Amino acid sequence: MAGCLVAGAVSVGAGTYFGWDGFTIQSGNLIVIVVMIILFVLALVLPFPGGKRRK
Amino acid sequence: MTAQTTPGHGAPVDETDAHTWTGRARRWLLRKLPPDKLLPEDQPSFVASWAYVFGMGAIGSLLWIIVSGIVLGLNGPQWYHVSSLGSFVNSTHLWSVELFFIFMVVHLWLKFWMAAWRGGRLLTWITGVISFVVSIVAAFTGYLLQTNFDSQWIAFEAKDALNAVGVGAWFNVANVGQLFTWHVTLLPVAVGAVVVLHVLLVRVHGVAPPLEAAESDAQLLHNRPGATEPPEPAEPPEATEPRGTVQ
Amino acid sequence: MTRKSSSISWRKTDDVASRPWTGSVREYDLIKELIIGVVVVGLLVLGVSAIFGSPDEPSVSLKAWATAAPADFTATAAKELAGTSDTAGYGPPYNSTQDATQKIGPVDLQSLSGIRLPVDTANDFVIAPLATLPSPPADLARWTAATDQQRSAWAATYSDALAAAPDSDPAKVADGDYGPVPALTAALLDMARQGSLDGVLQSGGNFYNMDYTRSLLFLGDGGYFPDLAASQHLSGDQWGVMNETGDTPGQSWLWLFSLLYQIEPFKSAPNADALVVVTMLVLTALLALLPFIPGLRSLPRMIPLHRLIWKDYYRNR
Ligand code: HEM
Numbered sequence: 037m038a039g040c041l042v043a044g045a046v047s048v049g050a051g052t053y054f055g056w057d058g059f060t061i062q063s064g065n066l067i068v069i070v071v072m073i074i075l076f077v078l079a080l081v082l083p084f085p086g087g088k089r090r091k
Numbered sequence: 092m093t094a095q096t097t098p099g100h101g102a103p104v105d106e107t108d109a110h111t112w113t114g115r116a117r118r119w120l121l122r123k124l125p126p127d128k129l130l131p132e133d134q135p136s137f138v139a140s141w142a143y144v145f146g147m148g149a150i151g152s153l154l155w156i157i158v159s160g161i162v163l164g165l166n167g168p169q170w171y172h173v174s175s176l177g178s179f180v181n182s183t184h185l186w187s188v189e190l191f192f193i194f195m196v197v198h199l200w201l202k203f204w205m206a207a208w209r210g211g212r213l214l215t216w217i218t219g220v221i222s223f224v225v226s227i228v229a230a231f232t233g234y235l236l237q238t239n240f241d242s243q244w245i246a247f248e249a250k251d252a253l254n255a256v257g258v259g260a261w262f263n264v265a266n267v268g269q270l271f272t273w274h275v276t277l278l279p280v281a282v283g284a285v286v287v288l289h290v291l292l293v294r295v296h297g298v299a300p301p302l303e304a305a306e307s308d309a310q311l312l313h314n315r316p317g318a319t320e321p322p323e324p325a326e327p328p329e330a331t332e333p334r335g336t337v338q
Numbered sequence: 339m340t341r342k343s344s345s346i347s348w349r350k351t352d353d354v355a356s357r358p359w360t361g362s363v364r365e366y367d368l369i370k371e372l373i374i375g376v377v378v379v380g381l382l383v384l385g386v387s388a389i390f391g392s393p394d395e396p397s398v399s400l401k402a403w404a405t406a407a408p409a410d411f412t413a414t415a416a417k418e419l420a421g422t423s424d425t426a427g428y429g430p431p432y433n434s435t436q437d438a439t440q441k442i443g444p445v446d447l448q449s450l451s452g453i454r455l456p457v458d459t460a461n462d463f464v465i466a467p468l469a470t471l472p473s474p475p476a477d478l479a480r481w482t483a484a485t486d487q488q489r490s491a492w493a494a495t496y497s498d499a500l501a502a503a504p505d506s507d508p509a510k511v512a513d514g515d516y517g518p519v520p521a522l523t524a525a526l527l528d529m530a531r532q533g534s535l536d537g538v539l540q541s542g543g544n545f546y547n548m549d550y551t552r553s554l555l556f557l558g559d560g561g562y563f564p565d566l567a568a569s570q571h572l573s574g575d576q577w578g579v580m581n582e583t584g585d586t587p588g589q590s591w592l593w594l595f596s597l598l599y600q601i602e603p604f605k606s607a608p609n610a611d612a613l614v615v616v617t618m619l620v621l622t623a624l625l626a627l628l629p630f631i632p633g634l635r636s637l638p639r640m641i642p643l644h645r646l647i648w649k650d651y652y653r654n655r
């Protein structure tokens with residue numbers, strides 16, 4: 037177990053990065069941010085199913 | 092506070108003669124937040140938008156964070172490195188945190204564009220920001236508790252920011268014992284407490300109406316209290332409360 | 339009836355926003371919404387976790403460092419002895435190095451704590467661990483008997499000679515007066531390779547330990563550990579503050595904190611950390627107080643996205 041905890045080698049891939057000119061973003065973070073923007077836009081434009089009206 | 096109470100506040104009994112501290116506290120609570128306001132069965136007709144579901148999404152994620160966190164904590168810090176079930180529980184903890192922040196941030200954006208601090212709802216906004224900040228610190232301590240390469244590096248980098256403002260000596264990111272207390276006890280309790288306060292404030296004030304809502308709107312015009320209301324009001328009784336007594 | 343202009347004020351006044359709603363209502367089930375929310379989020383969490391899992395890059399031990407990069411380890415140990423490592427020159431809360439703190443103008447927050455977590459790099463990282471060996475190197479006594487001046491002179495010359503040697507290889511260092519230093523760093527390297535330095539540095543002879551301050555500082559003074567982090571895009575100048583290893587999302591909510599480190603005047607400031615933290619505190623306070631800030635608080639009225647949010651309401655009024 038100890039060996040598996042302290043192995044020096046890097047096992048996960050280095051990750052996918054996008055960027056230019058000092059700006060870098062990691063793919064996972066980019067997806068999270070895009071998802072938030074999509075959810076925001078959807079919340080604005082999607083019609084809300086009409087509930088029962090009560091006067 | 093005056094001793095006079097308006098009937099129909101949700102208090103089952105006449106509270107006018109409450110004279111102990113406890114009695115007054117109960118009267119105050121019931122007036123601020125009568126049961127049918129705390130757990131309403133209807134909402135203003137304008138509460139019909141997906142914009143209102145994200146707060147609830149954040150609460151749902153928070154519950155999953157707590158459940159998965161308890162399982163991780165009870166198994167001790169090494170478990171998730173060596174067990175595939177542990178690794179899965181760790182994944183659910185991580186992803187419920189990501190979802191929590193996704194919901195919370197979209198919620199924040201929406202509440203900004205709704206200017207939902209209007210009409211005495213300032214504290215709701217401020218408690219929202221506080222819950223955001225406390226959640227960030229809680230997540231940060233979680234990253235430091237991973238006991239892997241990521242936490243090692245985050246601790247090494249983060250110490251500089253904390254030391255530069257003089258708190259690193261007490262909030263030592265390389266002291267895992269301290270971090271356990273913060274991440275497993277103090278910060279979750281703080282997030283929970285602020286969220287409870289936040290949600291109670293939303294219930295106390297009622298949901299903020301649309302920015303351009305006006306007395307002349309059909310939704311308000313045909314529902315003047317007393318005019319078209321049946322004697323037994325179907326809506327929350329605060330509708331009959333005279334203006335200005337809530338605050 | 340006059341239509342009151344929409345107020346964005348947080349104040350409780352006499353407008354529609356301040357009064358309890360007296361208009362039409364719709365049925366709403368709070369508990370049902372909560373339960374649906376918990377179930378939907380739960381399914382999402384389980385699904386996403388099953389698909390993407392979570393990364394768990396193993397931690398780096400001193401043993402791994404000494405094995406993978408012995409020259410770097412030796413050079414770092416020499417710097418710890420000479421008092422020229424990052425940690426040795428850090429200032430509070432670890433030591434009292436002059437002019438090491440990050441100040442903002444005359445304000446020196448870093449010194450507030452004093453030296454609360456004292457670290458003497460030569461003694462704590464090298465000498466004391468060597469002294470715990472069953473048969474400590476004979477050169478240890480020479481070091482202990484020497485004056486401070488003599489010690490730094492030995493260690494500094496050795497440190498420079500290592501830097502000048504081909505591949506920084508201790509075996510190829512030019513001759514010189516290094517005193518006991520080469521023997522001490524070689525013994526420490528052995529100790530680290532065998533894995534015993536990890537335990538000694540972390541627990542200092544105690545059974546229990548949860549405090550990794552010393553091991554982490556020593557590790558970070560080298561080049562191996564920061565290089566590993568840089569290869570994973572985790573360094574501060576790589577937006578690393580918000581990054582997780584691999585492709586898993588990290589703390590994307592720290593984007594602004596991360597961004598500040600990439601731009602001037604923060605980027606090249608010697609007190610960048612202090613400036614960034616204070617700036618973030620101010621910006622966070624502004625977010626909390628946004629309802630008070632003229633202009634910003636009026637954005638929702640000037641850019642009326644709310645017409646979309648409440649489109650049903652506005653259509654029917
Ligand atoms: C832990 C995170 C949070 C949770 C669990 C949470 C939960 C909620 C819930 C359940 C509601 C009522 C339903 C809704 O409108 O969604 C609400 C309303 C509100 N939230 Fe949050 N919230 C959080 C963070 C925030 C943040 C970061 C802000 C803004 C800075 C914020 C500002 C507000 C405001 C102003 C309202 C009142 C809405 C109105 O009257 O229309 N909340 N919150």
